[in-house]
Amino acid sequence: MQFSEGYVAEDLILQTARSLAHEVGLGTVTPGAGAALRLLAAAGNAKAVVEIGTGIGVSGLWLLRGMRRDGVLTTIDVESEYQRIARRIFVESGFPSGRTRIITGRALDVLPRLADGVYDMVFVDADVAEYAACTQAAQRLLRPGGVLAINNALAGGRIGDPAARDLATITIRELVKAIREADEWVPALLPVGAGLLSAVKRAS
Numbered sequence: 001m002q003f004s005e006g007y008v009a010e011d012l013i014l015q016t017a018r019s020l021a022h023e024v025g026l027g028t029v030t031p032g033a034g035a036a037l038r039l040l041a042a043a044g045n046a047k048a049v050v051e052i053g054t055g056i057g058v059s060g061l062w063l064l065r066g067m068r069r070d071g072v073l074t075t076i077d078v079e080s081e082y083q084r085i086a087r088r089i090f091v092e093s094g095f096p097s098g099r100t101r102i103i104t105g106r107a108l109d110v111l112p113r114l115a116d117g118v119y120d121m122v123f124v125d126a127d128v129a130e131y132a133a134c135t136q137a138a139q140r141l142l143r144p145g146g147v148l149a150i151n152n153a154l155a156g157g158r159i160g161d162p163a164a165r166d167l168a169t170i171t172i173r174e175l176v177k178a179i180r181e182a183d184e185w186v187p188a189l190l191p192v193g194a195g196l197l198s199a200v201k202r203a204s
């Protein structure tokens with residue numbers, strides 16, 4: 001596990017972003033999960049990606065590095081102060097402001113304003129209570145063959161423990177089960193970082 005997490009090393013800018021996030025007490029994707037996000041974006045030659053939960057830009061930077069050179073990352077967060085730092089990190093990493101569309105607001109207020117069926121990937125990493133609604137929105141936003149990725153899918157390691165009945169664990173457990181059983185998704189639960197539930201939207 002330690003080997004796979006460190007397999008793709010983070011450069012100085014990602015390390016700096018990660019330590020800034022820790023300083024403000026903000027969780028981020030791990031390097032292994034970041035590398036998996038970059039892989040998924042690159043595999044889909046992603047031009048348009050939606051991220052729910054900008055934080056200060058660690059996962060966004062991984063996504064941008066996998067996307068097409070002309071791709072645009074639309075990233076949503078309620079905290080404009082985090083996004084101010086993220087904007088700086090993206091630009092300092094060589095991604096001009098035209099490569100990002102940074103939207104401040106609650107995910108469930110912003111997502112209905114985004115266009116149907118035009119996104120190649122949606123990454124969800126914000127409020128667990130809204131994961132199911134974000135998944136529903138992703139179903140609408142993604143093109144056929146587009147990829148949904150949901151962070152924290154192992155619920156802090158409690159997902160498979162039937163004795164774990166806290167609300168967050170139950171919410172995630174029900175969601176990963178629903179996605180596994182839904183005809184519209186082709187899923188796999190990747191055991192990187194906090195767990196990255198990844199699912200391709202089936203062409204109907």
Ligand SMILES: C[S@@+](CC[C@H](N)C(=O)[O-])C[C@H]1O[C@@H](n2cnc3c(N)ncnc32)[C@H](O)[C@@H]1O
Nearest residue numbers: 028029053055058059077078106107125126127
């Ligand atoms: C774990 S952090 C995201 C970390 C980021 N994805 C990364 O790996 O660098 C979760 C973020 O979700 C944001 N957030 C929480 N609830 C939200 C909501 N309802 N809508 C939009 N953003 C929200 C928080 O402000 C926080 O920045």
